[in-house]
Every structure is written in structure tokens, then in C-alpha cells.
Amino acid sequence: METAKQTEIPKPRRIVLVPCPYQGHITPMLQLASFLHSVAGFSITIAHTRFNSPNPSNFPHFQFVYLDDGIPEKEAIPTDLIAVLLELNVNCRDSFKAEMRKLMAVEPEDSSEVIAGVIHDEIMFFCEEIASDLKLRSFILRTTAAVTSLARMALVSLNDEGMDPIPKLHPLRFKDLPISLTTDFTGYSKLMKKTYNMETPTTAKAIIWNTMEWLEDSIMAKIENKSTVPIFPIGPLHRIVSAQTSVLKEDFDCLSWLDEQADNVVIYVAIGSIASYNEKAFGEMAWGLANSQQPFLWVVQPGAIHGSEWIEALPKDFLEAIGGRGYIVKWAPQKQVLAHRAVGGFWSHCGWNSSMESLSEGVPMLCSPCFGDQKVNARYLSYVWRVGIQLENGLEREEIEKGIRRLMVGEESKEMRERTKDFKEKIEAYVLKVKDQCYSHTYLAELVSLLKSS
Known part of the structure; x- marks a missing residue:
């Protein structure tokens, strides 16, 4: 048998x-x-x-x-x-x-x-x-x-x-x-x-x-x-x-600083892990942020500024000018930052991960692409999906200040925030x-x- x-x-x-x-x-x-x-x-x-x-x-x-x-x-x-x-x-x-x-x-x-x-x-x-x-x-x-x-x-x-x-x-x-x-x-x-x-x-x-x-x-x-x-x-x-x-150490203390801020007022600034700038561009970024009068959380990776270990190249009087309105870190827990109620805008290089993370949290973007696919993403974010504003003329303090204000306050900001909210809801529905x-x-x-x- x-x-x-x-x-x-x-x-x-x-x-x-x-x-x-x-x-x-x-x-x-x-x-x-x-x-x-x-x-x-x-x-x-x-x-x-x-x-x-x-x-x-x-x-x-x-x-x-x-x-x-x-x-x-x-x-x-x-x-x-x-x-x-x-x-x-x-x-x-x-x-x-x-x-x-x-x-x-x-x-x-x-x-x-x-x-x-x-x-x-x-x-x-x-x-x-x-x-x-x-x-x-x-x-x-x-x-x-x-x-x-x-x-x-x-x-x-x-x-x-x-x-x-x-x-x-x-x-x-x-x-x-x-x-x-x-x-x-x-x-x-x-x-x-x-x-x-x-x-x-x-x-x-x-x-x-x-x-x-x-x-x-x-x-x-x-x-x-x-x-x-x-x-x-x-x-x-x-x-x-x-x-x-993350391959870099994240600074979670910045979340406590965000807890002290009002809703949707902070612009989060993170221009990627391999972008680098000269001292002049770094200075223009700094004064653009300061002159915008918006609270900001700024990621500056060590070695990203030519000739500097970290933030030694910040313009004279910059830290005095911003008071407690800004917070600078070497690296941030980005997903938690973008999900925080205080963050109302994201100044980004527009890498694809960052772009999707921002859309997923309903955060509109100030687009400052450096190279590669970032430029394609920035064009789609700003022109096609209309959830961002692209800095078309490089890093100049006047354009940065204007871009931040457009992103964070006023009727244009409100409309952009609504469109970004729609993306967030659609992504949440898809994931659920x-x-x-x-x-x-x-x-x-x-x-x-x-x-x-x-």
C-alpha cells in the first residue's frame, strides 16, 4: 500500500x-x-x-x-x-x-x-x-x-x-x-x-x-x-x-524647539545630504531667512559650506538679528519635522524622497534644486502640481525673502496649502x-x- x-x-x-x-x-x-x-x-x-x-x-x-x-x-x-x-x-x-x-x-x-x-x-x-x-x-x-x-x-x-x-x-x-x-x-x-x-x-x-x-x-x-x-x-x-x-545622526532636540512655536509658522530648510555651497551663497541664504521674519529650522550639514567645518561662515550679526527665531542643526529627523504642527513650509532641494514626504504631510515647498532629478521634481512641484514655488534666479537674499513670504503668508500661500492638503488626503486614503x-x-x-x- x-x-x-x-x-x-x-x-x-x-x-x-x-x-x-x-x-x-x-x-x-x-x-x-x-x-x-x-x-x-x-x-x-x-x-x-x-x-x-x-x-x-x-x-x-x-x-x-x-x-x-x-x-x-x-x-x-x-x-x-x-x-x-x-x-x-x-x-x-x-x-x-x-x-x-x-x-x-x-x-x-x-x-x-x-x-x-x-x-x-x-x-x-x-x-x-x-x-x-x-x-x-x-x-x-x-x-x-x-x-x-x-x-x-x-x-x-x-x-x-x-x-x-x-x-x-x-x-x-x-x-x-x-x-x-x-x-x-x-x-x-x-x-x-x-x-x-x-x-x-x-x-x-x-x-x-x-x-x-x-x-x-x-x-x-x-x-x-x-x-x-x-x-x-x-x-x-x-x-x-x-x-x-538615516546614515547621519539626527538631532531630535529640534522637535522640542518646534513645540514652542505656533502652528504653520516655521519654514524648515534642508537642502539635501550632498549639496554644497560657497560662503557667498550661504550668506545670501542666511539673510534671506532673517529678512523674511519667519521662524525657521535650518539643517546645515558639516562640510557643506566650502572652507568651513560647520556654520563659521554665517554672516556677522546674523545670530543677533534672528534672536530665538531660528534653530540650526547638523541633521534633523525629517519625517517627524514635516509632520509637526508648527511647520508650514519646506525649503528643499526637491530630492524625490523629500518631495514625497512633504506631499504626504501637506507641507508646501520652496524649491531650490541643485542638480539631477531635483530640477525635474522642482518643475513638477511648482508648475504642474502647484504645491511649491521655485527660486528661478539662484540664491539671492531678495528672492529668497520674497519666496518665503509667498510660501508662508497671504492668499497665494493659502491656496497652495489647500492643494497640498488634497495631496496629503489622497496619499493617506491610498495607504489606508x-x-x-x-x-x-x-x-x-x-x-x-x-x-x-x-
């Missing part, structure tokens, strides 16, 4: 995630990892450079392995970001392959765990080839708005032509395209062609996007029509799952719907299903 075959129990699965080692890229990757572990039950390995690495103690359930990046610590605020990113894709290859072979060597066929795939940042494109060589599935995480991808590909194809506005990319102007004027275009073109598989077809199984389909519906439709692999817009990740992602359905019938559920499939 034959015995019935026992039902085969699926083996637990491990995902290897490879962030690009800058804060705007690290944050969504670690948020995705936290979701995949806490909600979907995957084991997690983070393959990270030693350069700009997050604190593993914040993620006790994750395994961390380190890649040989060859980047000196002084490059934390690089003079040529494109060159650093291209260098990372060369330097990290061998150590990533070696670490993957170690993981695979301890997981034979009879092991209780299998590697379900590699999720890598779009910038860390070397991972796709290595995963393919090792017969592993790879998945791409894009950490920008969808429109940025179209703009980047258009910029590469434009070559040396400077047209304004850009054909088929309305409302973007030439100056809104995602490149720094100080960057060598040859290097930029090389990075983008690799990032967007413009020379060879992708072997990735899917593209994961930290955006919302309804926010960029027409753009997503264009991309999906041309894509050869499934696309999963699963944002906003910071609202789906909570995770401690996702969570109420236990992530079923969503892009997240479809992604998890794909990751768990053979």
Missing part, C-alpha cells in the same frame, strides 16, 4: 538588496527591505559599500555584507558625482560576486533557505550582469519620479542641441533637465545608457518604482507601453513601512486602502508574489 506523499513545504527565501550609497537612494531601499522582511517574511541581506554605510544595529534582523568601493571618506560630498558613481560600478564588481558566491555556497539545494533574487538600485547596474552570470534573478529599484527617467533618456538623445522647451517633454524646459552643468556629459551619457539599458536589453525580471501610479499616470502609461518587463509603482515607501534609514486590504490586490502583493515564485 502506497503512502500519501507529504505536501512539500516551500523553503524560506532570502533577498539580497544593493543600495546606491547616498542617502536619497539608501532610504527607499532600506524601506523596501523592511517591508519585505516584516510583512512578506523574507530574510534580508544588504550588500553595501563601507562608504556611507547605515548602522547595522538599526536593522538587527538583516545580514550586512560589505563591498570594496575604493571611495575615500572625503568623497561624502563629491565634486563630480557622476565620476564617483561610474567608479563604484567598477570597484564593487569583484567583491559583490565573491559575496554572492559565499551566500550561494552555504545554501545548497537541501538547505532550508534559497536566494529569491537580487534587488539593486538602478545606478548599481553592475549587479544585473553578475546576477545573470550566477543564474539569479535581478530586479531594479528606481528611486526617482517616473518623469525623471523620460527626461534622462531624452537628454542623452538630444546630444548637443539646446532646445527650450524640450520636444515631447512639456512642461520641462532645457534648464529643468536632470544634469549638473559641471558634469562631463560623456560620463553622464555613459551612466544613463547603462542605467536605462539603452545599449543592451535588460535581463531584470521587473522594475520597482518608489512612486504612485495616480501621481504620474500619463508618464507611467508611456513607460509601461515601452517596457519589456513588469513595472511595480509601490510608493510612497516611507508611508507603507517605518524604518530608521493598501493596509486595510493587507496589501492584497496591490502592486506590492504582485511584487511579493513574483519574488516568491520559482
Whole structure:
């Protein structure tokens, strides 16, 4: 008599995630990892450079392995970001392959765990080839708005032509395209062609996007029509799952200062983790804030001001002029700050994480983009979604003062605040719907299903 075959129990699965080692890229990757572990039950390995690495103690359930990046610590605020990113894709290859072979060597066929795939940042494109060589599935995480991808590909194809506005990319102007004027275009073109598989077809199984389909519906439709692999817009990740992602020490004392302020009067100023300024621009920012007469919380990262350790370059008499109306920190817990009742505006570089965090809390923005996708985001925030005001003429105290007043007081401010409130409510409704359905019938559920499939 034959015995019935026992039902085969699926083996637990491990995902290897490879962030690009800058804060705007690290944050969504670690948020995705936290979701995949806490909600979907995957084991997690983070393959990270030693350069700009997050604190593993914040993620006790994750395994961390380190890649040989060859980047000196002084490059934390690089003079040529494109060159650093291209260098990372060369330097990290061998150590990533070696670490993957170690993981695979301890997981034979009879092991209780299998590697379900590699999720890598779009910038860390070397991972796709290595995963393919090792017969592993790879998945791409894009950490920008969808429109940025179209703009980047258009910029590469434009070559040396400077047209304004850009054909088929309305409302973007030439100056809104995602490149720094100080960057060598040859290097930029090389990075983008690799990032967007413009020379060879992708072997990735899917593209994961930290955006919302309804926010960029027409753009997503264009991309999906041309894509050869499934696309999963699963944002906003910071609202789906909570995770401690900052690689810098956050100053929580600023929240106590905010507690002492009236509602919606403080402008929060944070121009990103890798932006840098000369002393003149720093002075213009300072006097623009002082002359606006608005209370402010200002993040100034050490080393961001050329020739200064921190805030030594502040203009003479500035601190006396503002009295107790301002508070300066080296780094802030941004999500808590934006959610605080006292914060009524956000002067930002318009990185994609910051933009979504601000929209999620109903906080209008003063847009001061530095480079890359920040310029695309600023144009959409100010011109399309109309929840921000862009500083079009650089950092000049008169324009800064005027911009802050427009953002914080008056009829224009009121109308902008109402539009931003609508975005907040729409995001909250979307996130609640996702969570109420236990992530079923969503892009997240479809992604998890794909990751768990053979």
C-alpha cells in the first residue's frame, strides 16, 4: 500500500538588496527591505559599500555584507558625482560576486533557505550582469519620479542641441533637465545608457518604482507601453513601512524647539545630504531667512559650506538679528519635522524622497534644486502640481525673502496649502486602502508574489 506523499513545504527565501550609497537612494531601499522582511517574511541581506554605510544595529534582523568601493571618506560630498558613481560600478564588481558566491555556497539545494533574487538600485547596474552570470534573478529599484527617467533618456538623445522647451517633454524646459552643468556629459551619457539599458536589453525580471501610479499616470502609461518587463509603482515607501534609514545622526532636540512655536509658522530648510555651497551663497541664504521674519529650522550639514567645518561662515550679526527665531542643526529627523504642527513650509532641494514626504504631510515647498532629478521634481512641484514655488534666479537674499513670504503668508500661500492638503488626503486614503486590504490586490502583493515564485 502506497503512502500519501507529504505536501512539500516551500523553503524560506532570502533577498539580497544593493543600495546606491547616498542617502536619497539608501532610504527607499532600506524601506523596501523592511517591508519585505516584516510583512512578506523574507530574510534580508544588504550588500553595501563601507562608504556611507547605515548602522547595522538599526536593522538587527538583516545580514550586512560589505563591498570594496575604493571611495575615500572625503568623497561624502563629491565634486563630480557622476565620476564617483561610474567608479563604484567598477570597484564593487569583484567583491559583490565573491559575496554572492559565499551566500550561494552555504545554501545548497537541501538547505532550508534559497536566494529569491537580487534587488539593486538602478545606478548599481553592475549587479544585473553578475546576477545573470550566477543564474539569479535581478530586479531594479528606481528611486526617482517616473518623469525623471523620460527626461534622462531624452537628454542623452538630444546630444548637443539646446532646445527650450524640450520636444515631447512639456512642461520641462532645457534648464529643468536632470544634469549638473559641471558634469562631463560623456560620463553622464555613459551612466544613463547603462542605467536605462539603452545599449543592451535588460535581463531584470521587473522594475520597482518608489512612486504612485495616480501621481504620474500619463508618464507611467508611456513607460509601461515601452517596457519589456513588469513595472511595480509601490510608493510612497516611507508611508507603507517605518524604518530608521538615516546614515547621519539626527538631532531630535529640534522637535522640542518646534513645540514652542505656533502652528504653520516655521519654514524648515534642508537642502539635501550632498549639496554644497560657497560662503557667498550661504550668506545670501542666511539673510534671506532673517529678512523674511519667519521662524525657521535650518539643517546645515558639516562640510557643506566650502572652507568651513560647520556654520563659521554665517554672516556677522546674523545670530543677533534672528534672536530665538531660528534653530540650526547638523541633521534633523525629517519625517517627524514635516509632520509637526508648527511647520508650514519646506525649503528643499526637491530630492524625490523629500518631495514625497512633504506631499504626504501637506507641507508646501520652496524649491531650490541643485542638480539631477531635483530640477525635474522642482518643475513638477511648482508648475504642474502647484504645491511649491521655485527660486528661478539662484540664491539671492531678495528672492529668497520674497519666496518665503509667498510660501508662508497671504492668499497665494493659502491656496497652495489647500492643494497640498488634497495631496496629503489622497496619499493617506491610498495607504489606508493598501493596509486595510493587507496589501492584497496591490502592486506590492504582485511584487511579493513574483519574488516568491520559482
